[in-house]
Amino acid sequence: MKLLAVSLRRLALAGAIAGGVLGMGASTAFADTAATARPDVVAANVDASVNPGDDFFSYANGAWLKAHPIPASEANWGIGRAVQDDLYAKLRKISEDAAAQKDAAAGSDTQKIGDFWATAMDEALAERNGLTPLKAQLAQIDAVKDAASALDVAFALQPLGVGAFFDFGVFQDEKASEVMAVHAVQGGLGLPERDYYFNTEAGVAKVRAAYVVHLANVLQLLGADAKSAAAQAQKVMAFETALAKVSRKLEDLRDPEKNYNKMAPAEFTQKYTPAIAWTDRLRGWKLDAPYVIVGQPEFFAGLQARLKGTPAPVLRDYLRVQLVDAYAGALNKAIDDESFSFYGKVLRGQKEQRPRWKRTLDAENRAMGMILGRIFVAEYFPDSAKQRYNAAVEAIRSAYGERMAKLDWMSAATKAKAREKLAAVTKKVGYPDKWKDYSTLTVGRASYADNVMNARRWAWNDMLSKFGKPVDRGEWDMTPQTYNAYYNPSNNEIVLPAAQFAIPGFADGDIDDAVVYGYAAASTIGHEITHGFDDEGRQFDAKGNLADWWTADDARKFNERAQAMVRQFDAYEPLPGLRINGKASLGENIADYGGILIGLDAFKKTEQYKRGEKIAGYTPVQRFFLGYALSWIFAERDEALRQSLLSDVHAPPKWRVNGPLSNIGDFHEAFGVKPGQAMYRAEADRVRIW
Structure with a gap:
């Protein structure tokens, strides 16, 4: 974004x-x-x-x-991937050494790296936990009864790295680079880009069909019977397709002038999204923003229309899949396998899953990459x-x-x-x-998904904390x-x-x-x-x-x-x-x-x-x-x-x-x-x- x-x-x-x-x-x-x-x-x-x-x-x-x-576990290969393998070996040693230190001080880098690694590598723990780490969020979704409550959930999920309906961020104002500004942009799609929903090429058409099957499989894993899940998946796909239709094309997202639409939060609400009281929503995140830079106003107008015309059960199913797909790699094997079946095999062409330790390192880098980086450069x-x-x-x-x-x-x-x-x-x-500084990041050994959720929430709070402060150009x-x-x-x-x-x-x-x-x-x-x-x-x-x-x-x-x-x-x-x-x-x-x-x-x-x-x-x-x-x-x-x-x-x-x-x-x-x-x-x- x-x-x-x-x-x-x-x-x-x-x-x-x-x-x-x-x-x-x-x-x-x-x-x-x-x-x-x-x-x-x-x-x-x-x-x-x-x-x-x-x-x-x-x-x-x-x-x-x-x-x-290309190895069976990969979608691509090159010398750069060989470099990555060399990096993996070094980062794995750093992580395993940290996990082996039983006396690491609470809150230290060593403790955080070690606990993240040990928990992510514990497949049996993930099986025992199942969907428990997402219990509170799934209960919120179950309570959705209309567009307003669906938006309540979507705003609650944003800090957890789930971009339901739209994407949001605090970063530099493109026309005043010394100011950190609020940005709202199009998002909310389960496929990589809007043209996946419309391109008629045979391979793309197969991906679309497979995505509907994936939606149904996730809904089944969440408790729906096969017949109901298949029907629900078609409705979720129709909702996403409607969002894609009002999304800008890839090439149009590269025009900085057209993607810069500055307006007061109240104006944003009045003109484009009456269902979203942006002033109140932003204050809920402690953002007393005088303006919002809206990337694609027509997308938000389209989102408003779709929210108004979509039944609550469809919104619930959409939110469930958005949440589970966002955390699949940190959950039990059935969900992880289903995610890989579509996003790895169908979408990327991988023949088999990459080793768990490599996937763990990827997650660890996303969660606390600069902690690893500090150790990495000191040694290498x-x-x-x-x-x-x-x-x-x-x-x-x-x-x-x-x-x-x-x-x-x-x-x-x-x-x-x-x-x-x-x-x-x-x-x-x-x-x-x-x-x-990662001192406020909490990492433990209760569950892999909890650690991922804590890391995403930490990253969100870190982003919000920049609002109203001088830009850190370093x-x-x-x-x-x-x-x-x-x-x-x-x-x-x-x-x-x-x-x-x-x-x-x-x-x-x-x-x-x-x-x-x-x-x-x-x-x-x-x-x-x-x-x-x-x-x-x-x-x-x-x-x-x-x-x-x-x-x-x-x-x-x-x-x-x-x-x-x-x-x-x-x-x-x-x-x-x-x-x-x-x-x-x-x-x-x-x-x-x-x-x-x-x-x-x-x-x-x-x-x-x-x-x-x-x-x-x-x-x-x-x-x-x-x-x-x-x-x-x-x-x-x-x-x-x-x-x-x-x-x-x-x-x-x-x-x-x-x-x-x-x-x-x-x-x-x-x-x-x-x-x-x-x-x-x-x-x-x-x-x-x-």
Whole structure:
């Protein structure tokens, strides 16, 4: 819900910084430093049977993907998942060691980690508890007799991480980034995104049918007979479909101006939701808010109509499924298995459940990730690595500034504002300077679901506590052990967690600058900085406010150039009948494209580029592009691919390689790409933005 241009980085590379540019040095947190012979970091992955001009992704990564098929327990697999396995092993040891300490002080990090781990791993306890941890909430739902009482329950469930009917949050006002504001946005759907309810592609239709079966199965597990459950499920599906119909499409959620509708709580009630007295509801959460930023007013008007016209029994069933699905992984085996049967097997294509200990670590990271993170970086990520990557950001920032200065389509006035914003980008590398305080989080050994509920309630209270206070611009929205990165436009910041700088089996010294620049500098650092200047990020100024700092003519030129990229990606059809949504994925595609150009500019200043010597048969520039492709080694099952095409603003990895590279002349030259090949784009057809 928070407006973050997050890049789905599957992995990132450990590199060192010397003299302000990326170089080679000591090993980082996860590198295997054993002095054993290893294959070349990029050449070993190449499938020479594929012509790079036909499909560079398969050429660069094909050998690795053939040698690493997707495990039965996974919906996707790539080098990033191998990084995750390495992280799992380290975090598991931290958790098991904590659980083994019988004398851990009450309220200490060790006690909280140990008790969460021990309780989540106790399957017998989960069986004995059954639905007992949700007894109070289910009783509230049983008492629903009309729309008003259904809303009472929905508001009570929000602090427990159950987004029934809509979603809600307190975060920065997009037009006043120094203010924490109340936001209300569309939500309440059990399927990943609104188009799942309407798309006619055969695979999507099967998912819809399976979802109705899932609804019926959950209702049976809650006590309904098979015939009644089947009828009830159809009515719940009809209710959700009506909500989906009034929800905005994925691409429309990326327009920050259209999704910014500021109004007083009383006005929100009067104009859109007479059934919800927003002033009173917000005060119930101790939020005396002068205004609410409503993301999609028409959704709330539609919700009002559906609440008025839906019988209480349907609302009760909807709320029951919303609650149980939100806690399924922390409940007994029958419910957990049913949730996996739909959300894992049908929706994601997994053949079997992932091991319980891995799922426990995922839950533990969600519940108290910064506690684990503090221990993690102390043991595995030295301060020197943080400083190296701080310097890497500056190398990329400098290259971007030089590229901006040379643009022939942007006016001097807009360039001046762009340089101001670029200079103001805050870098957060490795881990926070100040750690989050979890002292009020209660964790015990009564039940797994209780611990999850306590963690969600703690997170909710932590969010609400920010209202009316100065914005904490030092806060992180990802843990250090997350192999991902993001750009936050409201803070004008890039955030690069420690785990991102990891690749299994290689120390920093094993990897040459060419690969490092393609792999880390281009696909991560350059990518995230470019988000500040993509179709969405460019609408925020240097201070993180949604404000127009472009001349009208420059904005027109940018949009014309961006539209060429929309058309390019709209033409890709990863699954028969399902194309990439070029408009929804535009920001990520621009960031990929810009990151490559900036990373290449920076690489051309290195000694390796100037020497021009081959390594493992590849020139420095070829190795740069192979390094970029390395960052997207990733395969996914058709089911997972279908989900990403419908609900993700990122193009699938293969097209994040082939798509932007086809627009770059240096790539054509490096690999001899010729007319008639799939990777070839005539100069007149190439996207030219940055």
